[in-house]
Amino acid sequence: MSTAVLCMAYGGPRSTDEVEAYYTDIRGGRKPSPEALADLVARYERIGGLSPLPQITQRQAAALGDELGDGYQTYVGMKHWHPFVREAVEQIAADGHDRVIGLVLAPHYSKMSIGGYEQRLRAATEAIGATFRVDMIPFWYDNPGFVRFAAENLRAALGDWDAEDTTTRVFFSAHSLPERILADGDPYQDQLLDSSGLIAAVAGAPNWEFAFQSQSHTGEPWLGPDVLTSLAAFCSRGGKRAVVAPIGFVADHLEVLYDIDVECVEKAAELGIDLRRTASPNDDPRFISVLAGVVRSRSGR
Ligand code: FEC
Secondary structure, eight states: OOOOEEEEEOOOOOGGGGGGHHHOOOOOOOOHHHHHHHHHHHHHHHHSSSSSSHHHHHHHHHHHHHOOOEEEEEEEESSSSSBHHHHHHHHHHHOOOSEEEESSSSSOOOOOTTHHHHHHHHHHHHHTTTSEEEOOOOOOOTOOHHHHHHHHHHHHHHSSSSSTTTTTEEEEEOOBGGGGGGGTTTHHHHHHHHHHHHHHHHTTOOSEEEEEOOOOOOSBOOOOOOOOHHHHHOOOOOOOOOEEEOOOOOOHHHHHHTTTIIHHHHHHHHHHEEEEOOOOTTTTTHHHHHHHHHHHHHHHH
């Protein structure tokens, strides 16, 4: 029996020419305004031209394949750009696998995040009449190996700072989503709070809070508080040192390299507080081994 592991991530443009079409895909087929497009291009320029996300996803999938070894083959399928999830599904079918494990490279479930990847995977499978079995991993934030890994990362970022000192605080963060998800009973916010508590407990970091980041301006309310507002409130209470731990992301990309490393860093400088960020897991061998454990527990071998 041969198992395909489909590693799914957001995707990103491979050249500046592709930014508009990529942004249109994110917006469900509606073209962005020239101002919104220029703003996105400027953010990419600020982080060095383009996002490293597509290459990092490829490296994560390749390393996971090596770690899993015989009987597994890894593939990459992206939500918003090539190789799209459907392109990966076609390749998996052509390669003759009889089972697909769907792994989203984001630890927490929302209908709008992991649910969206699953929907793409199942729709593509149905569209080509593939007969392989699909086993989706619905979330994996509570995998004990991941909690330990994220806690180690947090300890490393805290470094010489005393985590017990109330003027030092950890801000766990994740991508915001429209508030309306709560009305549907979406578990996203609860999972993020649970995840933060688990990691903080293992890291021995009692002073923490959770904040959202990366809201889009879509004309409807998004989940808050925003991390920039939370940093300002901490400063006004006498806070001096902050660690941002973006636990909803597992790679360096725009939402980390711009929203934290530019926006939060500028905000911290304005507020006069010291700010550090936890390192992104990327293809750190300890993280790849966590992912292998997540896949093996779903695959049953
Ligand atoms: O580095 C890169 O090029 C890609 C960075 C990137 C990641 C990412 C992750 C998530 N998003 C999620 C939801 C939404 C919703 C909208 C939305 C909009 C954008 C825009 C850009 C973008 N997202 Fe994203 N997201 C990334 C990039 N995202 C660019 C559009 C411009 C902007 O607002 O900045 C709103 C769509 C709409 O307008 O209708 C909703 C979620 C995640 C985390 C899970 C995952 O990684 O898949 C949820 C990385």
